[in-house]
Amino acid sequence: MSQYTGIAPRGDLELLRKFGEKLNGKSFLHVNSTRAGGGVAEILNRMIPILKELGIDARWEVIGGDERFFDITKKFHNALQGKLEKFSEDMWQHHFEVNKINAQGLNLDADAVLIHDPQPVPLVEFRRGGKWFWRCHIDLSDPMVEVWDYLSRYCNKYDAAVFSVAKFAKAMAIDEFIVTPSIDPLSDKNRDLSEDEIREAVERLGIPLDRPMILQVSRFDRFKDPLGVIKAYRFAKKYNDCVLVLAGSAATDDPEGETVLNEVKENAADDPDIHILLLPPFSDKDINALQRVSTVVLQKSLREGFGLTVTETMWKGKPVIGGATGGITTQITHGVTGFLVSSVDGAAFRIRQLLNNPEMTKRMGANAKEYVRANFLMTRQIRDYLSIWYAAENKGRNALEL
Amino acid sequence: MATESFVFKQCINLIKSTGRKAKQLRELYAGIEQASDDSIYHHTYQYFLKGHLLEYTNDFAHWAGESLEERVLSEHLSALDPYEFADIAGLRKKLLEVIDDYLESFPEPREVTPGNEFYFNETITIVFPVGIKARNLAEFLIAVRYIDSGSLYYHFYEARSRLGSGRDDFSKWFEEKWVDDASKKELGEKIKGIDPFMHTIEEIREHVVSAVEEVVRKDMGIIPL
Numbered sequence: 001m002s003q004y005t006g007i008a009p010r011g012d013l014e015l016l017r018k019f020g021e022k023l024n025g026k027s028f029l030h031v032n033s034t035r036a037g038g039g040v041a042e043i044l045n046r047m048i049p050i051l052k053e054l055g056i057d058a059r060w061e062v063i064g065g066d067e068r069f070f071d072i073t074k075k076f077h078n079a080l081q082g083k084l085e086k087f088s089e090d091m092w093q094h095h096f097e098v099n100k101i102n103a104q105g106l107n108l109d110a111d112a113v114l115i116h117d118p119q120p121v122p123l124v125e126f127r128r129g130g131k132w133f134w135r136c137h138i139d140l141s142d143p144m145v146e147v148w149d150y151l152s153r154y155c156n157k158y159d160a161a162v163f164s165v166a167k168f169a170k171a172m173a174i175d176e177f178i179v180t181p182s183i184d185p186l187s188d189k190n191r192d193l194s195e196d197e198i199r200e201a202v203e204r205l206g207i208p209l210d211r212p213m214i215l216q217v218s219r220f221d222r223f224k225d226p227l228g229v230i231k232a233y234r235f236a237k238k239y240n241d242c243v244l245v246l247a248g249s250a251a252t253d254d255p256e257g258e259t260v261l262n263e264v265k266e267n268a269a270d271d272p273d274i275h276i277l278l279l280p281p282f283s284d285k286d287i288n289a290l291q292r293v294s295t296v297v298l299q300k301s302l303r304e305g306f307g308l309t310v311t312e313t314m315w316k317g318k319p320v321i322g323g324a325t326g327g328i329t330t331q332i333t334h335g336v337t338g339f340l341v342s343s344v345d346g347a348a349f350r351i352r353q354l355l356n357n358p359e360m361t362k363r364m365g366a367n368a369k370e371y372v373r374a375n376f377l378m379t380r381q382i383r384d385y386l387s388i389w390y391a392a393e394n395k396g397r398n399a400l401e402l
Numbered sequence: 403m404a405t406e407s408f409v410f411k412q413c414i415n416l417i418k419s420t421g422r423k424a425k426q427l428r429e430l431y432a433g434i435e436q437a438s439d440d441s442i443y444h445h446t447y448q449y450f451l452k453g454h455l456l457e458y459t460n461d462f463a464h465w466a467g468e469s470l471e472e473r474v475l476s477e478h479l480s481a482l483d484p485y486e487f488a489d490i491a492g493l494r495k496k497l498l499e500v501i502d503d504y505l506e507s508f509p510e511p512r513e514v515t516p517g518n519e520f521y522f523n524e525t526i527t528i529v530f531p532v533g534i535k536a537r538n539l540a541e542f543l544i545a546v547r548y549i550d551s552g553s554l555y556y557h558f559y560e561a562r563s564r565l566g567s568g569r570d571d572f573s574k575w576f577e578e579k580w581v582d583d584a585s586k587k588e589l590g591e592k593i594k595g596i597d598p599f600m601h602t603i604e605e606i607r608e609h610v611v612s613a614v615e616e617v618v619r620k621d622m623g624i625i626p627l
Contacts, residue, residue: 011412011550014532141517163419166521171421178417178523325517374551387416391526398440402530 001053007185008379016379018402019386020054027057027130028389029110033073033119035062036281038219039181039308040116040137046184046378056386059110063102063120068094073119074256076151079144080118081223081303092150096122112389114162121154131392134158137181138305139326140168159392162385164306165327177388180330181306182381183315183372188284190315193292201289207275212242212295212355217287217312219248220261220278223303225323227267228344230274232300235348237273240355247277247290291316295361296354300347304328311376314338314368319361321350331376337368408536408575410545412553413560415448415525422522427470427511430462431501433522439490440524446484446493447563448525450603451555459599460484461520462497469518470511475504483599485562529556539586539621543614551603558606559598568594572610589617 004013028051032040044060051058065073072095075085103126111130115123117137124132134155140148140163152172155161160175169176183190202209214233218224226246233244246264248257261278268274279286291297297313299322306327310320314337322328324340332338339350354361394400420441424430434442445461458464459480467476478500487493505511532553536542546554557571565574573590580586592613596606 009550009552010548011414011530011532011552014412015414015528015530018530166417166419166523167423167517167519169419169421169521176419176421178419383414384416387414387526387528390528391416397526398524399527399529402528 001050003186004377004379007373008377009374012377012379012383015383015402016054016386019383019390020056022390022402023111023386024055025057026112027059027110029108029113030058030060030116031063031106031108031113031120031123032060032116033063033065033070035060039306042189042308043181043184043378043381044116046187047382050378050382059107061106063099063106063123065098065102065119069098069119076118076147077138079147080151081139082142082144084144085147087146087150096125099123100126112392114385115158118151121151124154124157131159131389132157133160133162133388133392135162135179136168137164138168139303140170141326160388162388165330168305168326175392177384179381179384179388180327180376181308181311182376182378183308183311184378185315189288190312191288193285193288197285198289198292201286202293205275205277205286205290207245207290207293208243209293211273212240213290213293214242214244214296214298214351215247215290215294216245216298216300217247217290217309218299218301220257220264222256222260223301225300225302226260226264228302228347229298229300230264230267231344232298232347232351233274234271235344236351236355239352242295242351242355243273243275244271245275245277245290245294247279247287249279249281249283287312288316291318294318296321296351298347298351299323299328300341301325301328307331310338311372314365315372315376317362317365317369319354319364319368321347321354331371333367333371335364337364337371406537406579408542408545408571408579410532410534410536410549410553411529411556412532412550413527413529413556414552415444415451415527417444418524418526420522420524423519424522425516425519426513427466427472427475427501427505427508430465430520431498431505433520434462434494434497434501437494437522438524439494441522442490442494442497443563444523444525446482447559450559450598451552465520469514469520472504472508475501478504485568485598539614539618543611543618546607546610546614551607554603554607554610558596558603558610562598570594585617585620589613 030044034041048058048060072091079085099122103123109128113130113132114135116135156173162177162179163169164180166178216229265276291313297318297320299307299310299320301323304326310322310328310331313320319338321339321341322332324342332340334340341347341350422433424433449460458467463476463479466472466479484493534545536545561571573594576586576590596609
């Protein structure tokens, strides 16, 4: 915790210490569906050791499943974000059965349990006491009704639900908290890098630095609109010479990634200035280096849960051109910490604007970094989870004094 | 009895969704009518903790201006001072009056684009001491420079609801600790006079530091160059 002194807000650190005292020795279990790839695993990798240092008995369990299970849950993911998918009764049944098998092998006994996203949501049927919270990281503002109806049968059995932004929350029978995700400023993805570290990574990845670099870091997923980014880059390149880097990793629970990657490669085929990097999981330092050397960073998502890549980039003192969707709008104050865009044309315009105004880029980047410090560091998110737990144990009171 | 040391506290707000939203003005009206007192409090008094730009003074005005693009309405809503009202009921009534008046002139409100609805939230507030105490003005000056904005918000903004009469915790401490000292009374008045709507929390910090520093220098007998 002392490593965060001078980085995280003092008040957050003080409150964490106080929660550590109040909740000392109590157990806090997190469950999700992948230990590698994607934002949730990334957060948990950092959060669990911090919770332990506070004196909380924190654990992280991962459910397993067959290929069919992950196909079904990917369809859930798409359907919850508005895409039409076909479902059948046996798919719901399979989802439940896989969770039932997992419940038999997992230790679900804890004072507080946080279940992440739809994959493990039926585990609540097997709870053994303690406070149970369902944490949804995806955009639930316009879900396919059939899927939400199915999942909400489980969700409403939790003590509370947690969403990333208010627009994702649904009208549920339980308390719904809004907790934005966060980054760890000390992780390899976000810590300061030396010039040597940056140069080594960029050279190894084969990225030229002789011209401005446009970057988007994300999974190869249609909701991240990589083809739209290529279009915006091509439009901007008519006015400003630059290179484009699309960098992403595969998540073990995303079967569509390879299809989208191939689409992107096909689209970019004849342009030597478009670099497509499929990075292995945990390429944190490489992503860190790319974000630091880039001139312009995009996150042109069409739908987005929260968009941690935006937070990471802002922490490096760079303004982001973000799709005006989901949690991106919570992070980017248009014209102050970045730009919000709703089209390829909008993205191309802002790329040109940032390429041509380095002073403005620097000023917005500084604003962006301070905004992340105050609102989106790991210490704040842990503070919020512990606050929810503490509030659940003091239910009915809307003002608590420690 | 006057508090001897100033104990710095801070508050954080845990946001809770109410599940209610509005996509146009009539729905906003209905939402304000039916929202809990906690929700109205959050969208008005707690606006400044979020670190917004100073174009607006509450979430309703912000949404009217940015999402609905009803600039005139946003100006009317921004003109409301929640600290002028004795209770939430009075503030709620005034909000509804302002919207009602506007709807009389523009009875067919348009809808916002999907995703830009107004979401009615509430909060659970957690207050905690930050581990800093000031026994005198010099220590107070050092502390105010370094406390988080959340602590400034608690003592300058939240105190106004807690103490009433436009008082903040800083002014109260100056007046109570140095009962017979005119310079401290004047300092208290100066702090109380800082317009809470016209500055960011960091600007308020600068104003408080500047005002306190002036008095500390006088107390130390420092002659300005």
